[in-house]
Each structure stands twice: as structure tokens, then as C-alpha cells.
Amino acid sequence: MSASHAAVDGARVLADLNALRAIGAYKTGVHKPTFSEAHIRSLEWLVERLPTAGLTGSIDGIGNVVSRSEKAGRKLLAGSHLESQNYAGWLDGPLGVVYALEAARVINGDPGINGAVEVAAWCDEEGHFGHFLGSRSYVGAVTEADIDAARDRTGGRTMRDALGAVGLAGRKRVTAERGRHIGYLEAHIEQGETLESSGGKIGVVTSIVGIWQYRIVFTGEQNHAGTTRMAIRKDAGLALAKFCVAIDDRFPKLCGPRTVWTTGRITLDPGAPSIIPGRAEMLFQIRDDDASVVARLEAALHGMADEVNAEGRCSVAVERIRTGRPATMDTAFQRAIEDASTAFADGKSSRMPSGAGHDAQVLATIMPAGMLFVPSIGGISHHWREDTADEDIVTGAHVFVDACRRLLGP
Amino acid sequence: MSASHAAVDGARVLADLNALRAIGAYKTGVHKPTFSEAHIRSLEWLVERLPTAGLTGSIDGIGNVVSRSEKAGRKLLAGSHLESQNYAGWLDGPLGVVYALEAARVINGDPGINGAVEVAAWCDEEGHFGHFLGSRSYVGAVTEADIDAARDRTGGRTMRDALGAVGLAGRKRVTAERGRHIGYLEAHIEQGETLESSGGKIGVVTSIVGIWQYRIVFTGEQNHAGTTRMAIRKDAGLALAKFCVAIDDRFPKLCGPRTVWTTGRITLDPGAPSIIPGRAEMLFQIRDDDASVVARLEAALHGMADEVNAEGRCSVAVERIRTGRPATMDTAFQRAIEDASTAFADGKSSRMPSGAGHDAQVLATIMPAGMLFVPSIGGISHHWREDTADEDIVTGAHVFVDACRRLLGP
Numbered sequence: 136m137s138a139s140h141a142a143v144d145g146a147r148v149l150a151d152l153n154a155l156r157a158i159g160a161y162k163t164g165v166h167k168p169t170f171s172e173a174h175i176r177s178l179e180w181l182v183e184r185l186p187t188a189g190l191t192g193s194i195d196g197i198g199n200v201v202s203r204s205e206k207a208g209r210k211l212l213a214g215s216h217l218e219s220q221n222y223a224g225w226l227d228g229p230l231g232v233v234y235a236l237e238a239a240r241v242i243n244g245d246p247g248i249n250g251a252v253e254v255a256a257w258c259d260e261e262g263h264f265g266h267f268l269g270s271r272s273y274v275g276a277v278t279e280a281d282i283d284a285a286r287d288r289t290g291g292r293t294m295r296d297a298l299g300a301v302g303l304a305g306r307k308r309v310t311a312e313r314g315r316h317i318g319y320l321e322a323h324i325e326q327g328e329t330l331e332s333s334g335g336k337i338g339v340v341t342s343i344v345g346i347w348q349y350r351i352v353f354t355g356e357q358n359h360a361g362t363t364r365m366a367i368r369k370d371a372g373l374a375l376a377k378f379c380v381a382i383d384d385r386f387p388k389l390c391g392p393r394t395v396w397t398t399g400r401i402t403l404d405p406g407a408p409s410i411i412p413g414r415a416e417m418l419f420q421i422r423d424d425d426a427s428v429v430a431r432l433e434a435a436l437h438g439m440a441d442e443v444n445a446e447g448r449c450s451v452a453v454e455r456i457r458t459g460r461p462a463t464m465d466t467a468f469q470r471a472i473e474d475a476s477t478a479f480a481d482g483k484s485s486r487m488p489s490g491a492g493h494d495a496q497v498l499a500t501i502m503p504a505g506m507l508f509v510p511s512i513g514g515i516s517h518h519w520r521e522d523t524a525d526e527d528i529v530t531g532a533h534v535f536v537d538a539c540r541r542l543l544g545p
Numbered sequence: 546m547s548a549s550h551a552a553v554d555g556a557r558v559l560a561d562l563n564a565l566r567a568i569g570a571y572k573t574g575v576h577k578p579t580f581s582e583a584h585i586r587s588l589e590w591l592v593e594r595l596p597t598a599g600l601t602g603s604i605d606g607i608g609n610v611v612s613r614s615e616k617a618g619r620k621l622l623a624g625s626h627l628e629s630q631n632y633a634g635w636l637d638g639p640l641g642v643v644y645a646l647e648a649a650r651v652i653n654g655d656p657g658i659n660g661a662v663e664v665a666a667w668c669d670e671e672g673h674f675g676h677f678l679g680s681r682s683y684v685g686a687v688t689e690a691d692i693d694a695a696r697d698r699t700g701g702r703t704m705r706d707a708l709g710a711v712g713l714a715g716r717k718r719v720t721a722e723r724g725r726h727i728g729y730l731e732a733h734i735e736q737g738e739t740l741e742s743s744g745g746k747i748g749v750v751t752s753i754v755g756i757w758q759y760r761i762v763f764t765g766e767q768n769h770a771g772t773t774r775m776a777i778r779k780d781a782g783l784a785l786a787k788f789c790v791a792i793d794d795r796f797p798k799l800c801g802p803r804t805v806w807t808t809g810r811i812t813l814d815p816g817a818p819s820i821i822p823g824r825a826e827m828l829f830q831i832r833d834d835d836a837s838v839v840a841r842l843e844a845a846l847h848g849m850a851d852e853v854n855a856e857g858r859c860s861v862a863v864e865r866i867r868t869g870r871p872a873t874m875d876t877a878f879q880r881a882i883e884d885a886s887t888a889f890a891d892g893k894s895s896r897m898p899s900g901a902g903h904d905a906q907v908l909a910t911i912m913p914a915g916m917l918f919v920p921s922i923g924g925i926s927h928h929w930r931e932d933t934a935d936e937d938i939v940t941g942a943h944v945f946v947d948a949c950r951r952l953l954g955p
Contacts, residue, residue: 327772344771348818359926360807361754361832361900362737365797372808376789383783387775397770398782399818401811408758408809408828410927418818422771490771516769517820 142241143536145529151233152528155180155217156225164519167219169263170198170297177217181232181256188239190254196306197272197282198258198298204243209250209543212319212502213238216260216269216494223261224324224521230509230528231322232256234535241536242543250543253316257494263287264294266457270494272308274501311501317542318465318503321495322535324523328514329487336527337476337484337534338508339469342424343496344393344488345459349419349436351378355449357405357413371415372403374449379417381439389435391428393488396421424461424488462496468505468542475537480530491516505542507535552651553946555939561643562938565590565627566635574929577629579673580608580707587627591642591666598649600664606716607682607692608668608708614653619660619953622729622912623648626670626679626904633671634734634931640919640938641732642666644945651946652953660953663726667904673697674704676867680904682718684911721911727952728875728913731905732945734933738924739897746937747886747894747944748918749879752834753906754803754898755869759829759846761788765859767815767823781825782813784859789827791849799845801838803898806831834871834898872906878915878952885947890940901926915952917945 158180159165159173167173178194185192185202192202204210215231232254239252258269264285271277285294298304325331325338355369379398386396397420403412419436423429433455440451469486476484487508495504509531512522523531568590569575569583577583588604595602595612602612614620625641642664649662668679674695681687695704708714735741735748765779789808796806807830813822829846833839843865850861879896886894897918905914919941922932933941 325772326769327774346771346819357928358924359736359901360809360830361756361805361902362735362924362926363805363900364737364803365805367738370807372811373789373793376786376808377793379783379786380790383787393774395771395773395775397780397819397821398786399770399813399820399822400816401782401813403809403811406810408830409756409807410809411807412809420770420818490773491769492771514768514772516772518767 143237143533145532148233148237148532149525149528151236152226152229155229155233161222162519164222164224164521165219166222167217168221169218169259169261170301174218175301178256181217181236184236185254188236188254189243189251190239194303196303196308197269197277198303199269199273199309200256201273201309202254204251204253206243206251210316211250211252211539211542212255212316212498213252213321213539214255214257215321215323216258217256218259218261218263220261220517222519223517224519226324226523227516227521228260230324234322234532237532238536238539242539248540248543249545252539260494264297267492267494267497270497273311274497275310313501316502318468318505319495319498320468320539320542321493321506322531323493323506323508324516324521325508325511326491326514326516327511330485330508330510331512331514333485335483335485336480336510336530337472339472339476339484339486340464340489340506340508341469341486342464342488343462343493343506344422344424344490345426345429345461346457346492347421347429347433347455347459348457350454350456351417351419351451353378353415353449353451355413358411360409360411363411368411369448370411371449372412374443374451375401375415375417378439378443378451385435385439386432389431391423391425393490394421394423394428394432395490422459422490426459426461429459460496462499462504464495464499464505465503468503471538471541472505472507472534474541475534479533479537507531507538553647553943555942558643558647558942559935559938561646562636562639565639565643571632572929574632574634574931575629576632577627578631579628579669579671580711584628585711588666591627591646594646595664598646598664599653599661600649604713606713606718607679607687608713609679609683609719610666611683611719612664614661614663616653616661620726621660621662621949621952622665622726622908623662623731623949624665624667625731625733626668627666628669628671628673630671630927632929633927634929636734636933637926637931638670640734644732644942647942648946648949652949658950658953659955662949670904674707677902677904677907680907683721684907685720723911726912728878728915729905729908730878730949730952731903731916732941733903733916733918734926734931735918735921736901736924736926737921740895740918740920741922741924743895745893745895746890746920746940747882749882749886749894749896750874750899750916750918751879751896752874752898753872753903753916754832754834754900755836755839755871756867756902757831757839757843757865757869758867760864760866761827761829761861763788763825763859763861765823768821770819770821773821778821779858780821781859782822784853784861785811785825785827788849788853788861795845795849796842799841801833801835803900804831804833804838804842805900832869832900836869836871839869870906872909872914874905874909874915875913878913881948881951882915882917882944884951885944889943889947917941917948
């Protein structure tokens, strides 16, 4: 059994995760929207614990905690996020931060390892104010103007106001020091049921899918639902429903093995029971790790729109509003996780893409990155019932720390 | 040429309609929601003019104006409404009130006619607070508890607050004196393009369709749009879209010649781009003047729902939330309008059902009722661009007054 294994303390990992669950607790989960009091207290909890792992750090001007070690040798960046979706699970985010903290506690004081783990908590991974604003700030992809423009999901509160309210206005934002890190490692719950249904204990992430998003707008003619004969109607809502059904019919013949697509929101205008909708809009999303598959599906969307427009009753416009950037996980990181699984999880690991987005895809734009998953009970995610068995959490911690050790080398 | 024809003053009718358009003007239309300042001023405008037609009346406790004549002989009730949809047309409502006022001015002072026209303006025909609250109050179908429960469309303001704000709190509501009237006559713009496209000048309404309304709720399983494979999804939104397309496919084989149906509102829950909707709801409406046709269509809805439920992926519940009561217009009233059209509109009348609801359908529950339509330019309705040619308005006034005279008899 390796030295790092002896030092990993499963009870400490579980205690830390439960301490974070107690901050902003909701049923068996948590409610910690970005910049909520519970979120800030969770960040402060982390900052207070950094010295026990040989690290220094504070909350920066966008709500990230990025820590530094003065130990000589290689540096591995590791972490995840501490805010949550509304009324969501206790592990989505904290698991990766606590694993990173545990790795730092085990490795940074070990003179036998020529390097250190530096812990990070990225702000707003859950997108209350935008897309990966914290990790994107760290890699240099967020301008002050981007922050000026950011508002919460309801459009009600600006990010500037939120930063001011928690005392972060005017603080410097920490950005990556190029060349400092050999890479970034993140652990997360799987959020699906692949591991559970196959008996796996560790998911070795091969890639993180890109998210392409479209606004599809149908224009017909608003009219009276009583006096307008069926034959002359131009019902934008019906055109939208037919389009959804056509997607359901055609996409399976064109998609890749793991493509997913979702219509998450539909709006009919004016939305009154006695008025034929003159305008209808759908938010449509495609996720894949293969951009060429999405290009094929996007071409199909445009082809279907052309057919609607040619028919002449309603017109439809397909607008891409978000372009996916699939991220490939570094092969050396995949191997390190797999080797650690052989050592500490009876080899029960399997390679898989991540259908959810993670900060690792942002970090991957400037350094090698890797991710590992632990099983989600029933695949439940973004719900307070989200959970993982304690023994799977502890196994994951052992694998994570061992993978860090393997990556830092002797 | 008859005596009443000589007395009808087309310029006066147009001047009155334009005076009402000036109150709450919006572009070439009006914006007069129920209990808005412009609506109340329009009611006061009417009350002030009643004495010129041998009538007395005031605004009652629900916002109706119902007037009385002391002239001996038969009494015919006539009118329409003075509030409007938001940012809507100038004639939808005022046309019928001004025609009734003109008929009263012509007839009530004529000793050669054994009777009088009594003018009414019914509150909230446009349904800002409910369904036909004004005319239903008059026929005795609205309780104080109904008024307590009424709220505006946004749910933000109670009807009690609105009544209080315009000084109507505590006023008595006028109800029908049974046996007083030989019936009720109402004129309205057609709101469709049947008259215009056929060169007709007067629509003789045979029936007013009933409106059946349904809340159709689909239940699936809310889940992550990235980590949930297509094969195991229970997407309530997709189930809804398929249902809409199935209605579009099956209803034409089952409907009557003039049935119309509309999905006016769709809501996906939670309505986020990255979440598979676990619940989806549609507001669905059927209009017909034949309840047996609607019974057939409703059975089809339930049959389709059974198929979805049997398939097992999502469940669907069809709930009727409004039951239509089609109203037949009195045949003597239809004949009087037709005869008046022969005399004053070159016989260019045609019989037609009304696809829109009107106060006449409520009055028809307690007395004989009739309706006549004038052409709508382009069939446009519930929009500020709604309009009717001046000469068609004047022709309609002549036909309306002559029909009143024929109904009251010598």
C-alpha cells in the first residue's frame, strides 16, 4: 500500500463534505446560489482550511478561491466549485474541492513528493450569472465589460451589485500564471447512471461535450381564436410543435452515439387562450463531443426550416446563440486516473465522456486537464435528493489523491 | 323611405364614435382596459347623453350603464360595451352602444312608435376580470363572492380594488326586471373576413358559438439535459408537441363545418435550456355552436390521452376548465334584421354564426336576442388597426334602427 494511501483520511473527507452541507442546508441537500450568504461562508470555510494543507489564498474579485504553495517542484491545480443550483445536491461541486484539499493535505507536507497540489474553487460554475465566469476569469477570458453586462437568471440583479453586496467590489481577479501548473484535475459526481448501472466506481472522463444552443422563432399571424377559420390560420405555435416532432423523427438517423438534444423552453406570443399565436419561440440545445456531428444536425435544422418557409404558411428562423467547444481530456491524466483506480478501486473504472459541462473544459484551454467521476445514486442530479454512497466517496478520494501523486511524479 | 330612415343621422353616429375614440386614444385605436380612467370617462360620456334620447341611467355597482325610458309601450334593450382589449380597435364595443343610442334618439321621441329602446353598456365584455361579468351580473348570474374572487388577468389586482379605485364600491348592481323587455339587440363588427370577402354589408347572426376550454398537463421526468441519454428520457415537452400534432391530424376528420380549435399557451416546467421538462401544460380551446360536435372532439382528446398513457413514457391529464354554452339568436330578430337589410342595405345580408363571444349570448339566457354584424376591413380584430369603412358604419346604423322599429312594431 502506498504512502499517500495511508495518509488519505476518509472520515476527514466525509466530515468536510458534511460541514459544507451544513452551510446553506436544504433537506438533505443545499441551497447556495452564487454570492448567497451560504456560498460566501463556504468560500471562507475553504480559505480558513488552506494553511492546514500548506497553502495560502483568499477570495478574489470574481469570487474564486485560488491558492498557492511555496513548496518546490511541480504544481498541480485541482478543485471544483462551492455554490449550488437552487435547492440542489450537497456533492455537486464540494466533492471536487474537498478531494483537492485532501490531496493537498496529504501531498504538500510529504517531502517524498517533488511538488504540490494547489486548490481552487471556481465561482458560478452553475451559471447563476453566466457560463463558467469564475474559471473563465482565471484563464483570461472574462473582461470587465463582461462583468458589467452579467445579470442573474431572472435579469433582476447585476453581477456588480451582487459582488458589492458580499464585499468583493474592487478586489483584484487572480489569473493563471502561464507555465506554473502541469495541469488541472477535477473530481465530480457523474450526474448520470452509467457507473451505477455497470457497477463501476470511477469514471475516467475522456472528453467534455460542447453545448450548442439555438433560438428558433416561428412567425405566423396573430388573430382571433373564434372568428378565424382553420383554413386561413397561420398558427406559429402549431408550426413549432410540428418542428419539435420533426426533430424527434430525423435527429436519431443523423446523430452520433452519445448526442443529446433538448427543447427546454417554449413561448407562445401573446400566450392567451383566445388568440392564435402569431409568434412562437423555442430554446433548443444540442450536446456532443464531436463538432462534426453537430454540424450535420445543424444543417438538418436549417433544412427543416427551409421546408417550413417554402410551405409558406409560417416562417421560421434558426439562430445559433451558443457554440459548443468540446474539450478533450489529457491522455496522461486519463491514464493516471485509471492506474489509481487499479490500485484503489479494484480496477472498476470506465472511460466515458461527460455530458455535463465542467470548469475542467475551461482550464483545458490553457493546460492539460483531467476529470474523474464517482457514482450518482439513481443518476439524480440538480435536485436535493442527489447523493453518493459514503464508501464510494471515500474510494473516490483515494483514487483522486493517488492520481495526483502519479501526475506529480517522484 | 321610412320615417326612422329620415331621422337616422349618419354624421352624428360617426361623430359619437370618434368622440369615444378620442377618450383613451392609441394610434388609430384605443387603449381602454376595464376600469381604466378612459373606460370610466367613456361610461360618463354615455350617461351624459342618455337624456337626449329620453333615457335616464347611471353607472351601477359592477360598471354597467343600464338606462330606462318612461315612454309607454314595448321596451327593447340594446347595447354593447365600452371598454377595450389592450391597444385595440375603436369600434369593438362602442359601435353597438352608439347604434343603440341612435336608435333611442330616433325612436323614443317618435309618438308613431308604441315603445322605446333602452340603452345598455355592459362592463368587461373583453374579460379583463372574468367572463362577461357585466351582462352576467344583469341577468343575475354573478354573486358577491364571484366579485370577491375576481382578479385581473395578471392576477395582480382584485376587482374589488378596481371598483373602489373608480368610486363604484358599495353601489347597487342593476338586475333585469323580468318581462320588461321584448328582447335584446346588439350590433358589433364582424371580426372576421366573411362579409368583406363576399361583398356583404350586414351579417345576420344565427348563433353565438360556445367556448370549451381545457388544461392538458403532461408529466414526465425532469432531468439533466446533458447526462440523460435520449433512450431513457421522459420529456413532457416532446409529449405535448406530439399531442398538438395529433390534434391537428385527427380533428379535421371529426369536426363540424365551422369548428375552430386553438392552443393559445404552452408552458414547460422548469423552462430552462439545460433541463429536460418534467411537466408541460397547454391551454386548449374549442369553439362551436353545436355541443354534440364538441362532445365528439372531447372524446377524441381523451382517447389520444389514453394512448399516451398506455405508451407509458409520459402521462397526460385532460381537464375541462370551461364549458361552452352556444346561444341561438331569436328567429324573429333574425328576420327583422334581414328585412331591415332589404330596406337599407340593398339586401346585402347573410346569415352567419358568431365565432366570437358577445354579451348577447348572456342576455339570450333570459330574453330573445339578436345580433347584427358590419364588415371588418381585412378581418382584423383585437388590434389598433381594426377598422370599418364609414359608409358601412352608416349603413349598419340605418339597418339597426330599422330593425329596432320593426321589432317594437307599430
